[in-house]
Amino acid sequence: MRFASPLYFLIFLPILIFTYIYVNVLGEKYFKTYIVFARVKLLENCNSNFKVKLLKFLRVLKYIAILLIIIAIARPQKYKTFEQSNDQGIDIIMALDTSTSMSSLDFKPLTRMEAAKKVTEEFIKERKYDKIGLVIFSGLAFTQCPLTTDKDSLVDFVKNINIGDTNLDGTAIGSAIMTSVNRLKDSLAKNKIIILVTDGNNNMGEIEPITASKIAEEYDIRIYTIGIGSLEGAIYEIDDPFLGKRLVRYGQDAIKEDVLKKISNNTGGEYFRAQDTKSFENIMKKIDSLEKYDINKVNQFTNYNELYRYFLIPAFILLLFIITLENTYLRKIP
Numbered sequence: 001m002r003f004a005s006p007l008y009f010l011i012f013l014p015i016l017i018f019t020y021i022y023v024n025v026l027g028e029k030y031f032k033t034y035i036v037f038a039r040v041k042l043l044e045n046c047n048s049n050f051k052v053k054l055l056k057f058l059r060v061l062k063y064i065a066i067l068l069i070i071i072a073i074a075r076p077q078k079y080k081t082f083e084q085s086n087d088q089g090i091d092i093i094m095a096l097d098t099s100t101s102m103s104s105l106d107f108k109p110l111t112r113m114e115a116a117k118k119v120t121e122e123f124i125k126e127r128k129y130d131k132i133g134l135v136i137f138s139g140l141a142f143t144q145c146p147l148t149t150d151k152d153s154l155v156d157f158v159k160n161i162n163i164g165d166t167n168l169d170g171t172a173i174g175s176a177i178m179t180s181v182n183r184l185k186d187s188l189a190k191n192k193i194i195i196l197v198t199d200g201n202n203n204m205g206e207i208e209p210i211t212a213s214k215i216a217e218e219y220d221i222r223i224y225t226i227g228i229g230s231l232e233g234a235i236y237e238i239d240d241p242f243l244g245k246r247l248v249r250y251g252q253d254a255i256k257e258d259v260l261k262k263i264s265n266n267t268g269g270e271y272f273r274a275q276d277t278k279s280f281e282n283i284m285k286k287i288d289s290l291e292k293y294d295i296n297k298v299n300q301f302t303n304y305n306e307l308y309r310y311f312l313i314p315a316f317i318l319l320l321f322i323i324t325l326e327n328t329y330l331r332k333i334p
Contacts, residue, residue: 139168172205
């Protein structure tokens, strides 16, 4: 947060000086208040101690209200700075598997999905000048976020990914590749790549992964495939009625590395296998280093959002509260 007109804070300075002189220098010597009552019995039923405390409290509230008003006219602003390159750079589609097997526990303490989201978020934040989009797939594939330079929004999309978002379980790798290709084929970027993360074998969709990779090659799109998890299958926690909670391995969900390797080889990409979060992070760092592009010129933009109302409205509410009390419960005796 910043203040567009910080000099207005000087208004509060004479108020503080006067308050200090009033309380600490002059004291009650020059500011005595005398109230004359004809009969002392009039005060017997008055809750004077509470009213005195309340008056002091209202005095503090007045200073708070004044301070809030000064902050408001000093124009507090929330700002966001972003950079945009004149060069086309690299366009990237992240294709993430959201099938049930991504809930496997072999990446303890994270599931495969949690690890994939964590590493993807870090990768996105590092690619400052590239446009990145997000495709999710299981039995179906669809675009979660089109190509964008707004990394904060894209990270939010990644954080909100859940297993089963496509409402059809399975692993449609070919469909995921074609959905990603459709997002990249008209791009004017110097380089176009797909990073496909999956933990299973293609068993859904209307197009074979190898065929889809050849179509990607026609559009000069490189595909980096990452096989995530154990080759022996996924690990699930089950609640056995006799043995209680225990871990079981389901081998049918194992990765078919030969298919993923062929997909990458067809497009000039590379295949990697991540067995834990650390190896996954290292793979993404390697892809990051392989896909670099020199940016010639970067323009910086700053978007400002005025926040004065968040201070002005509470100040008016406080003043209304003070005026109401002073003219009702704390009203002076005529």
